Amino acid sequence: MTNNRPGAALGAHYPAHVEKLKARHDRALDVAGASHAVIFAGAPKLKFLDDYYYAFTANPHFASWLPLTGNPHCYLVYTPGETPILVYFQEKDYWHAPPAPPSGYWADQFDIRIVHELEDIPKHLPAERDKCILIGEIDDEAQACGIERVNPNSALNQLHYARARKTAYELDCLRAASVRGAHGHHAAQNAFREGKSEYDIHLDYCRAVDHVEKELPYNNIIALNEHAAILHYQHLSREVPATSRSFLIDAGAAVNGYASDITRTYS
Structure with missing residues (x-):
């Protein structure tokens, strides 16, 4: 199989x-009347009555700042004129492999x-909490680390508007994702021609x-025959149709x- 893992070339x-x-964050902070932006990566969500987490x-x-899409409990701190701080949570326990060193x-x-401990995160955030804004989904008061201004619209509106215009780096990532997706679509087309089931085409x-x-950007739509008439068909049939007449695939990377x-x- 062709290796389609993007490499260090993205760093250019x-x-x-x-x-x-x-x-962009300079402008957002100015509009919000704040001095520091603290951006929370997020936290895993526990399944109801279970000890297992959703992806x-x-x-x-x-x-948008960091290519760390699988690292919960991290914080990015931006203060104009200073080097951005990454508070990198590297949990150490015997249940899970810890994140690799940055x-x-x-x-x-x-x-x-x-x-290595969640309790150590606040000491790396700006002491003047009243001059901070926090951007992120907060499910527990402790995740806000004493910052009261969470997701102010004045700052978010600035940042959301700016995100519509991609930087050269973002375009590099989008192109790499399209190339990666194209590899998948070629493989899926071949699997359809070979008469495989929806489930096996997906694999x-x-x-x-x-x-x-869990790394896919959204759930694949793999639809054979009449299943393609359902706009967001959500199943992956294990059965091979007697005749595979048509195939619709909506899938990304x-x-x-x-x-x-x-x-x-x-x-």
Whole structure:
């Protein structure tokens, strides 16, 4: 199988991307009347009456700064004129493998503070909590670390408007995600021609894009025959149809939190 994992080449435009994010957050802070932006990556959500978590999805505002889409409990602190701080949570327990030490094309853009306990995070945030805004989903008061201004519209409106215009780095990620998705669509088309079930077509797609299901940007739509008439068909039949007459696939791939979204039909 072709190796379609994006490499360090994505780093070529990354420093300029960080500078653009700084300028955007400068404006957002000015409008909000704040001095520091604290961006929370997010936290896993526990399933009801269970000890297992739903797949984690990082806050998109956090992911726009850092290619850390699978790292919960991290914080990005931006203060105009200063190097952004990454509070990198590296939990150590015997249940899970800890996150790898920070490295890669992005690491030298940040003042990285590694913490192993959630209780140690607040000491790395600005002391003047009243001059901070927090951007992120807060499910527990402790996650706000004493910051009262959470997701102020004045700042979010500025940032959301700016996100519509992608930087060169973001375009690099989107192109890489499209290339990765194209590998999957070719594999899915071949699986359809070979007469495979929806389930097996889905598995071939995941192998080709090098994703497990939780890494996909959205649930694949793999629809054979009359199933394609259902706009958001959500099942993956294990049964092989007597005759595979048509095939609709709506599936994407992700690179550093940026996704492709491709739909094709075959007969």
